[in-house]
Amino acid sequence: MADPAETLLRGLNPPQREAVQCVDGPLLIVAGPGSGKTRVITHRIAYLNRKVGVSPGRIAAVTFTNRAAREMRSRLGALLGDGAGRLTAGTFHALCAMILRRDGEAIGVPNDYVIMDDEDQMSLVKQAMEQTSVDSKRFPARAILSAISRAKSQLLGPDALAAQSDGFYDEVVHRVFAAYQAALARSHAVDFDDLLGKTVELFRRDHAALGRWQERFIHFMVDEFQDTNTAQYELARQIAGRHRNLAVVGDPDQSIYSWRNADIRNILSFQKDYPEARVVRLSQNYRSTETILQAAQRLIRGNSQRIEQDLFTENARGVRIRLVEAYTEEEEAQEVAREALRLTREDGVALRDCVVAYRVNAQSRAIEEACLRYGLRYKLIGGVRFYQRREVKDLIAYLRLLQDPYDEVSLTRVVNVPVRGIGKRTVDELVAWARSLDVPAYTALQLLADQDDYPSPFDARQKRRLTDFLALLNELSALKPTMEAPQFIDETLERSGYRRALLESDDPDAEDRLDNLREFRGLSAEFAGEPASEALPRLLERVALVADQDAIEENEEQYLTLITLHQIKGLEYRVVFITGMEDGLLPHSRSLDDPDQLEEERRIAYVGMTRARERLYLCRALRRRMFGAMGAGLPSRFLKDVPPDLIEKPDRSGRRSEREAARVFRAPAAAANGAGGAPPPFRAGEKVTHPAFGLGVVVNCASRPGDYEVTVAFAGNQGVKRLLHSYGKLERAGA
DNA sequence: GGTTTAGATGTTTTT
């Protein structure tokens, strides 16, 4: 029994063991929620090491987020110790960045390439549309971009798209597509889809390079396989092409990224491409109570396009799912906050064990406000992401420009930030002039500076300003090898005048912005110990690829987590609140008219529900602010699919009058304490009656936003209850 | 060329 490999199998059920031990050849694991699939993957890696002697360094494990990769590493560390550090774990994008950094030049991806984010892509598409005179009124740039992105994630270039084009729209897309790719190339840039597509292209063309990576990773594993797109799957097949040790783990019912071109059919393709593949199903749920699992199962059965998985659990039945119905978004948030508070005080639940999940980021605001009001610490995941903030993007644009002067998007972004008298008109002229000379904008600037008499469209004043800017870039570039990244960032902010402009501006957020810049500088400290010229490419790559800046920290701090239903995938909490269970929000209004999208919305709800271990709250508001106006919210159609006997409904008989609802609606934030200044309705010690609970004695009367919460000890075995005064069911006894 | 303002406009999810 001293066999270290055997100990890894302890505590696993038979299918889990099978998945762990099946270390030769292709493997498909279809795993329901809470089935311990992450555990199976890490154990499999450890088993490969202990039993077969495969070093973790020869294994690539692709995860959906960087967070998941980090988690996998630490789990593996617990099993294997030091050796685990050599595992290559990360997203497909990170893996591709690594490959391209080393071998990309073979297909013309320059060593110093930069990665464009979606905002940059948008501006490039708009520019490409102007260039090809495509009317942005008739063809929204966003739609064109998503068509381009769809084509790219299916490994179609402009020409391939044109070849299978069917109609005018594709023709338009094709034109913009080609111009867009040209603009990327001119800027030495790749977008997220290129990262994948160029790597696939590299492996198609350069078999020596492919062979090296095939030998490097003799085992390849993909988690969340249901959310991979065509390019990602192709890449996995390429790398696993020699050893055929490709293991994929997925759950079709949790596929929620089709809008990012994830293709659930990859699971079918896998079985076709690897007919010899072993298929293992993990159906036992170790996470949730039976009630929660059953409710989720019933919900997901509402989808017609699916294969039934018979999930089961041996966990206890647990408490019923609570339905929370509030009048407004604010009340919904307050009820959530109040309940979270109650759980921490009465039920021994830590605040960290609770999570509030919602469909759209905008919903977080009401919750945040409720948390502030009740003094709950919270942590917002996602939201306006750090790297997207204006000042951070400005700084990144400077750094990118200093790494790659041909990055035109960055150049036009910062050429007049802070204002240097180089307005839109001048910038347009510069870009047009550069294009007429068929050189990048940066080269045009150099021309302007070096050849005094070269004919240009600029007068002396503009010429002076432009060459001053060029001088600034060159000056900073010269500093790059002489100092470390944090110091270089300081110099950039100083010499560009950015910091000073921010200090002198009357922007009310100036302080925050400086804080953010300081924070960014702090991040760059990780790359200290080497000159900025070395650190910059890796720093910028990190910035582009690692989106989960506000990662969930594994510390002891107590806070309520606020997160979207998309980001919560892969996590679990004892208590889950899902807010906005309304038609139009979940399912989202943009998905209502498409059956396929509607099924995806249902899967999103399913993912949310199955995150809960013990308690699940489904919350909705009758009225919600949308488009600036209030709209009536109908309950989510998904609620109907949850069996009523699994749900505990609010006491409808005690519902407040419509008039009172209107009052709350008009002044939702009125009176943070007590009912608008009204005196407490009862005092401790008073005798009261309740229609359902009978006679009781008031224990306490605490003020609540817009209300009072009365604690009453009822006679007999009714026990102590907390009731909201506005429900109006309590009356003074003995009158 | 810069700045302010009114007006329109468009609202999901993220590596």
Added chain:
DNA sequence: CATCTAAACC
């Protein structure tokens, strides 16, 4: 409702 755009104004 908040953010972006275009046009008027400085």
